[in-house]
Amino acid sequence: MARMVAERSDAIASLAEVFREHGYEGASLALIGKATGLGKGSLYHFFPNGKEEMVQAVLAEIEQWFEDSVYSPLRDGTDADAAIAAMLDETTKYFRSGRRVCLVGALAVANTRDLFAQAIRGYFVAWVDALQSALVRQGREAEQARLLSEDAVLAIQGAIVLSRALDDPAVFQRAIDQLRGRLAVKGKTIRDEGSAPVSP
Amino acid sequence: MARMVAERSDAIASLAEVFREHGYEGASLALIGKATGLGKGSLYHFFPNGKEEMVQAVLAEIEQWFEDSVYSPLRDGTDADAAIAAMLDETTKYFRSGRRVCLVGALAVANTRDLFAQAIRGYFVAWVDALQSALVRQGREAEQARLLSEDAVLAIQGAIVLSRALDDPAVFQRAIDQLRGRLAVKGKTIRDEGSAPVSP
DNA sequence: TAATGTCTTTACTGATCGGTACAGTAGCCC
DNA sequence: GGGCTACTGTACCGATCAGTAAAGACATTA
Numbered sequence: 001m002a003r004m005v006a007e008r009s010d011a012i013a014s015l016a017e018v019f020r021e022h023g024y025e026g027a028s029l030a031l032i033g034k035a036t037g038l039g040k041g042s043l044y045h046f047f048p049n050g051k052e053e054m055v056q057a058v059l060a061e062i063e064q065w066f067e068d069s070v071y072s073p074l075r076d077g078t079d080a081d082a083a084i085a086a087m088l089d090e091t092t093k094y095f096r097s098g099r100r101v102c103l104v105g106a107l108a109v110a111n112t113r114d115l116f117a118q119a120i121r122g123y124f125v126a127w128v129d130a131l132q133s134a135l136v137r138q139g140r141e142a143e144q145a146r147l148l149s150e151d152a153v154l155a156i157q158g159a160i161v162l163s164r165a166l167d168d169p170a171v172f173q174r175a176i177d178q179l180r181g182r183l184a185v186k187g188k189t190i191r192d193e194g195s196a197p198v199s200p
Numbered sequence: 201m202a203r204m205v206a207e208r209s210d211a212i213a214s215l216a217e218v219f220r221e222h223g224y225e226g227a228s229l230a231l232i233g234k235a236t237g238l239g240k241g242s243l244y245h246f247f248p249n250g251k252e253e254m255v256q257a258v259l260a261e262i263e264q265w266f267e268d269s270v271y272s273p274l275r276d277g278t279d280a281d282a283a284i285a286a287m288l289d290e291t292t293k294y295f296r297s298g299r300r301v302c303l304v305g306a307l308a309v310a311n312t313r314d315l316f317a318q319a320i321r322g323y324f325v326a327w328v329d330a331l332q333s334a335l336v337r338q339g340r341e342a343e344q345a346r347l348l349s350e351d352a353v354l355a356i357q358g359a360i361v362l363s364r365a366l367d368d369p370a371v372f373q374r375a376i377d378q379l380r381g382r383l384a385v386k387g388k389t390i391r392d393e394g395s396a397p398v399s400p
Numbered sequence: 401t402a403a404t405g406t407c408t409t410t411a412c413t414g415a416t417c418g419g420t421a422c423a424g425t426a427g428c429c430c
Numbered sequence: 431g432g433g434c435t436a437c438t439g440t441a442c443c444g445a446t447c448a449g450t451a452a453a454g455a456c457a458t459t460a
Contacts, residue, residue, distance in 0.1 A: 108365035158358025165308035165324045
């Protein structure tokens, strides 16, 4: 019985899910084996450095997905406003309205942070930079765009935490809607409770 | 050799720190013993139900601290604006500008969430409710105050995540400053990049 | 068909896990 | 002084941990 999972990459989606659900320490090789359908032998064949390499592979795939689906449109999209709206939509889908944890964020607050510091940092730096770029293309000043971008990324992470804590996806939705207003082009599309940036 | 730590409560601060630093699963009894200076015998004498009871005790103490230092002033303070400013100051100190993790938030995104669901939920519900109360006393409409309150609590959690991910306490500070503007009384103290609620 | 390289299974290691049992020891009350 | 209770250290439990080793099974190539 061999070659049931031909590609190492086939396992990465399952790995991501099991690490999201159980964390780095909580995801035992037994759980990982069950989730991927792979025995220890196969796991160590594909990932000779064990769990650490598995997480690094998962983080690389996550980064790639965000690069393609979120960062790249934010940086290069002709319509900055549309790219920002798409970011919020994709993010909502990806995190399942807060029901799904952000693995990168979860690793950042865990004691394993140092092990994956570079990947964690890279993920967030790229996100903030890409969003800032879109905000600048909207016509905002660079410094203000940076603050707003940081604020938006941070709000998404906080929304995941709070909506899980309250077990209420509506909290996540409201946070995204709030962002939709705050990230809209200056002076237009201001929602009644929204907060438009005020130019000096 | 007995009675070296007279009170069970003496251990709780150490317990809180070790759970913050290593998480629920990561905090082994060996680590806990080292952190508290207590052997397994003493630990199980004070907390017969093991780690779970230790965490519950820590959560209860955290809730109490926030109740006294943050929620109660927000609910009952004569000067709502001052209570909000105090909340931001106390929060910054407590979380050490993002260098210290929020245990409740960390548990909320871990797989152990269900074990402590009630305590986690209680912590955040109380926070949002208390802040909303202060915002209403500022003269805001209830619904709007609720949204803004949720948004602020969520931003603090997100600020911890992002500032740890980027290993930069300034990120946390900026987020708190941003909140200082957004939570100020309508129409005054609006910072240039801030976002004041717009009354209908 | 034979050899090769790629996977997979199985059995195993030593360490550590959370938790228990229990014999003690120190302080307190009488 | 003699119990009594409160606490502590140690030895131990079975389970599980991450990781290793090696032989077997299959597909591909020759």
